[in-house]
Amino acid sequence: MMLIAFDVDDTLGVSGGPIPLDFLLELRSKGHIVGLCGNWALFVRQTPDWPYIVSFLGPMEMTKTAFLLQLRTYIQADAYVMVGNDTDKPHAEAAGFRFVYERHWKEIDQDLPFRKTL
Secondary structure, three states: OEEEEEOOOOOEHHHOOOEOHHHHHHHHHOOOEEEEOOOHHHHHHHOOOHHHOOOEOOOOOOOHHHHHHHHHHHOOOOEEEEEEOOOOHHHHHHOOOEEEEHHHHHHOOOOOOOOOOO
């Protein structure tokens, strides 16, 4: 099971990015933990059914690095991944997350372990 944190601005479709929300639902259906590490306020305002799409929202009153470190400390997963753009990469690397550029989102599931839910 992976924990996958998505930036919002210019990453997800709700804010001009390439990643459709259906992809987040697909990842959840495969047993992964999916959430936000970015402009979560925009996401919840524009996505009424957000509680059914993401499992966590952040960061709140902390840096992205600190938020990702908290996730890694308290949520057990086989892999930790951050999907975003150039400004997100240093945060992901500092927290020990694998980084995937938003433009390569279709490749996220090609080399990462998946566990089907029962």
